[in-house]
Amino acid sequence: MSRYRLQPSPGQERALLEHCAHARFVWNLAVEQHAHWKAGRVSAPGFAEHCRQLTEARAAFEWLRAGSIIVQQQALKDFAQAMANFFGKTHRRPTWRRRGRDEGFRIVAVKTSEVRRLSRRVGELRVPKIGWVRFRWSRAVPEGVKSYRVTRDALGRWHVAFAVIPDPIPAPGTGAVVGVDRGVTVAAALSTGELLTVPALREAEQTRLRRLRRKLAKAKRGSNRRGRVKQAIARLRARESDRRKDWVEKTSTDLARRFDVIAVEDLKIAAMTRSAKGSMQELGRNVRQKAGLNRGILANGWGALVKRLEQKAPSRVRKVNPRYTSQTCNGCGHRAAESRESQSRFRCVACGWRDNADVNAAKNVRDTAAGHAVAARGGLPLGEPANREPQRDLLLVE
Ligand SMILES: [Zn+2]
Numbered sequence: 001m002s003r004y005r006l007q008p009s010p011g012q013e014r015a016l017l018e019h020c021a022h023a024r025f026v027w028n029l030a031v032e033q034h035a036h037w038k039a040g041r042v043s044a045p046g047f048a049e050h051c052r053q054l055t056e057a058r059a060a061f062e063w064l065r066a067g068s069i070i071v072q073q074q075a076l077k078d079f080a081q082a083m084a085n086f087f088g089k090t091h092r093r094p095t096w097r098r099r100g101r102d103e104g105f106r107i108v109a110v111k112t113s114e115v116r117r118l119s120r121r122v123g124e125l126r127v128p129k130i131g132w133v134r135f136r137w138s139r140a141v142p143e144g145v146k147s148y149r150v151t152r153d154a155l156g157r158w159h160v161a162f163a164v165i166p167d168p169i170p171a172p173g174t175g176a177v178v179g180v181d182r183g184v185t186v187a188a189a190l191s192t193g194e195l196l197t198v199p200a201l202r203e204a205e206q207t208r209l210r211r212l213r214r215k216l217a218k219a220k221r222g223s224n225r226r227g228r229v230k231q232a233i234a235r236l237r238a239r240e241s242d243r244r245k246d247w248v249e250k251t252s253t254d255l256a257r258r259f260d261v262i263a264v265e266d267l268k269i270a271a272m273t274r275s276a277k278g279s280m281q282e283l284g285r286n287v288r289q290k291a292g293l294n295r296g297i298l299a300n301g302w303g304a305l306v307k308r309l310e311q312k313a314p315s316r317v318r319k320v321n322p323r324y325t326s327q328t329c330n331g332c333g334h335r336a337a338e339s340r341e342s343q344s345r346f347r348c349v350a351c352g353w354r355d356n357a358d359v360n361a362a363k364n365v366r367d368t369a370a371g372h373a374v375a376a377r378g379g380l381p382l383g384e385p386a387n388r389e390p391q392r393d394l395l396l397v398e
Helices: 010-036 047-060 069-087 203-218 224-258 267-275 279-290 292-312 357-369
Strands: 003-005 103-107 115-117 122-127 131-136 145-152 158-164 177-182 188-190 261-265 317-320 345-347 354-356
Touching (some): 003 131, 010 122, 224 292
Parallel strands (some): 261 317
Antiparallel strands (some): 115 122, 177 188, 345 354
16 A cells, blocks of 8 residues: 655644544544434435535635635545445444544545655655645655545554556456455355455464454553553554455456446445345344455455456446345346355255355456346345335435
C-alpha cells in the first residue's frame, strides 16, 4: 500500500486535527440519523439531504463554517458509500467515530500538481485550507494519484495514503465470457472451474494473533505493555489486509486480461435476496459459519474486487441478478434447493449433473450475462423466500 509518513509543522498539525474533527462530526451526525431511523418511517436522509443539512449546519456553527467544505462533504460521501457497502453485505454498518482513535479525512479529485517531490527523501502535498504539507518520500508515489486519505494513529503519527485509479486493460478480443461467483467455501469460483482463495494469515500467525489477544485482555489499561501488544496486533492485521489487497489487484488484472466479459452478481440485488427470510437465510448462515479463512473476502474483499474490475475492464463487467444461481442446475436448468447437497457439492435432483456448487453457480452467472435467463428456466419455485420483507433500506443510498 502506498502509505507515507506525513510531517506537518505544529501549526499545520492543529489545522489537520480540525479537519479530522469536522469530518468526524459530520460522519457521526449521519450515523446518528441512521440509528434513529426505523422501518416504516420515512426514509433516512440520503446524500443529497445530508448535503442540504450540512449547508444549514455550516450556517449555524461558526466552527464548522471555518473548516473546509471539501473535507466535510467528502465525509458525507464516504458515509453514503459505507451505507451502500453495508446494504451490499460487503461491509459492516458504519459506526460512530471516536476522537483520538479514528482520526482522518479524505480528499478526492486531486490534481497532479498537488503532489510533488522536493528532494530525494521529501515530498509535499496540498491540503485544502492548509497548503503544502511535507511527507517522507519513502518510495515512489504512484502515477496518477486521484485521491488521498490523511490519518492520525493512536500514537499521534500522521500518514497519507494515495489512491490510484488503475488504467483500463485491453480486452483479449476472444469473445470469452467468465462468470464469477462469490463462493461459500472459497473466496470466488469461476465458471472455468477455477477456485480462488484469498491468502489469509498463516497458521503460525493466527496462533500468534490469538496469543496476543489473550495478552491484551490481561494487560492493564494505559500500560506500556498494552500499547506494545496493540501495536503487534495492528501489524498482523495490516499484513492480512495487504495480502487481501494484493490478491484483489492480481485477480482483477488476470480476469481483465483473459476475458472479454466478466459477469458478477449484482451486490444490491444479492443483499435483497440474502436478507430475505427463507431458504436463502439458511445459506447466509452457513456462509458465516463455514467461510473460515475466506471470511476476509466476504467481509470486504468482494466489493473491492468488483470495483477494481470495473476500473480495469470498464464496460466489460456485467452485473446479474444472483437469484437462484446457486439452486439451478447448469446442465438442465432445473431449479431445486435440494440439488445443493452441501456447501461445496451440487447434484441435480432432476438429471444427476454434478459439479462444485460454487462453480455451478458461476456458470449460471456467466450464462445469465450471456442472455440465458437462468431463473426463468424450469424448476419449481422452491427457493422462493417464504416471507420477504420490503427492502426499504436499499432505497436510501444511491
Ligand atoms: Zn439438472
